[in-house]
Amino acid sequence: MSTVLRSLCGYFILLCLGLLLLLSPGQAYEELSDETLKLLPRPSHDFDIHDGAILSPLLQTRVPGTAGHDAVLEHLVSFIRTTLPKWDIELQNSTSKTPLSNGKDVPFVNVIATRDPPRASVGDVELLTLVAHYDSKLTPEGFIGAIDSAAPCAMIMHAMRSIDAALDKKWAAMEKGMGSTFDEEVGIQVLFLDGEEAFDHWTDEDSLYGARSLAETWDSQMNPAMSTFKTKLSSISLFVLLDLLGSKNPSIVSFYQTTHWAYQRLGSLERRLRSLNKFKAPSDPWFIDTSKDFRQIVPMGGIQDDHIPFLARGVEIVHVIDFAPFKGFPEVWHTMDDDGEHLDMDTVEDWSVLVTAFAAEWMELGDFLAQSESGKARRDEVFEADLDKKTEL
Template identity: 70%
Template sequence: MSPAYHGLWGHLLIVWISVLAFLFPAEAYEPLSDETLKSLPRASEDYDIHSGAILAPILQTRVPGTPGHEVVLEHFANFFQTTLPKWQIELQNSTSTTPVSKGKEVPFVNFIATRDPPGAPAGDVGRLTLVAHYDSKLEPEGFIGAIDSAAPCAVIMHAMRSIDAALDKKWAAMEAQGIDPLDERHGIQIIFLDGEEAFDHWTATDSLYGARALASNWSAEMYPAMSTFKTPLSSIELFVLLDLLGSKSPYIQSYYPTTHWAYQSLGTAEKRLRSLGQLKSSAKRDWFIDAHKDSHDVAPLGGIQDDHLPFLARGVEVLHLIDFSPFKGFPPVWHTPDDDAGHLDMPTVEDWGLVITAFAAEWMELEGYFDVSEQASRRNESPEAEAILDKKTEL
């Protein structure tokens, strides 16, 4: 993660994106009911920094080419193979020298998991794509990268597990009604990118190793003739990048006019969940501070370099969720030894899981396909019952 200023290409890209905002309307997006929002599962135990099944295995050094990196990659594979077996797993491999590798090729592995409607040809499905990088910095020694980006990876894993059964129910219901799930042609995908961090200092070639390799590969990989989409890259309907999330009071800006509607949907989800008493973190202000703006008023601030850039440069629609304030910069722990498990704000991490789950569920139009939990039903009985349940779910 590194701040830098866009050059001329950046200004031209902004103009191009602004033009596209007038040409292409927003995608359909069905809000979840209050009852469904209150029934969304939490991941309190799985986010435990010592023993949580999702987060704890990621909270270790994971520099590309090291044993810790391999352990985390295996953790991702085991999670999907055992918990979400209907997802298709793909590993995209590449190698590159780095400024510190002394001419040796360092391996980079991007982890991709995809869930499409049953029987859908890959080239005919547009996908919501949720993305985070999973590598950690070489220095400072022992750097964990809890917000950068172990917690974002865990948030995405929890969200996908939370909507998986609802996807099954929706597609089964469509088939039972004689509706071909292929008529929907919407799937969902996660990408855990490798090699985001620089090994020496941030440059165009010492950074974004995995993102550059995958974007290049997917732009050249062709789907069969007559497919709806030409390449895996063009099948990405929205590229949502999560980075530096897990500190208190995140400050999330909107950077791209054509995806501002999706940013506003996230802002609405946060507000609704908070008004329903579902969020645990304190809130002096909304997280999505640009949600009140019109898309015409959205403009990038200073050009934050991150994994989205190789995809953005190839025309992919991007929503960049990164904690960055124009007044304070990145969170104080950024790229310091303090970016560890002990400095995560766990109520905020857990709340991110709910917000991203709600967003993904609404994108996939899953209202009516969740089981309204006993807990959510009991919350409606009385304020006293709600208070008791809240105590039971405290970290």
């Protein structure tokens, strides 16, 4: 093939990719107004590291197969069942031998929470999927893993609760013939994945236990014959993975050309929230590649994380992880300093507002976020009262 022909082919491919990006779902939904962004709640005392209803129960060692892990699993399930009763919850179980389990199977449990539009048929809903892992490393002994990834789990929990009433209002309006129609079946899904950490040292086999199991299962789990989406895996419209978040001055790079538009939406929301004084932590912009064109994004395959088994099966990924070239990971990464006391709480709360904003914008909740504060307060009271009870999974 001649050099000229190669150049023409390359240009054609880039042109097609650009057209696909212009037609992507991210260009269809409407931006949240400044007034709506101002309404987004902060976590407040829920994120207190000592007795906050959401975050504090996560700040303990939670190695799969241990009592701490079971307690955190119970906390996640209890939060969803008590505070978010309209979300469907599923536990996906698997077992695997690890390099340190002496031939015994270690149990892993993925927590899956989903809200579909009412009357939606199985296999016809595309799902925004927010993801974090909830297990912690075996070593060093007593490792908490606050940024890795207790705080990201808490951020997602806050976002779930913050948009729940607005989802009710939107779908009630749709059923009455107001606003959008059910022709666009869009739901939201949360994955709290287990077994991300290696037990000995990171290999393809000693890591991502829960993610590998779930991706494989969903890739082969078929929806009904006439469904819009062939498998549960293909119904994921965007897989947004949060990891290593909660330290000061994070740097988030864009890893994938085909989802750079979604990365830019996050960067735009960050900028707008700062301009509206909705962020507390002073910082340079977090999303450092926002101004780049998608053609300038160089794919980086070196960061292994829970998205890898899904990426390998064609799922669109936004990897929100505190990492940048020449900077690396946060200083506390995989050290005993990765605990509650070393979280920058203003940054943690800012992240929770940003995740809420992104989910609300994706789900087109701008007209429905002015929810009843009394109703929200009642749900919070029920959950906090339930913390002292033993809840069976």
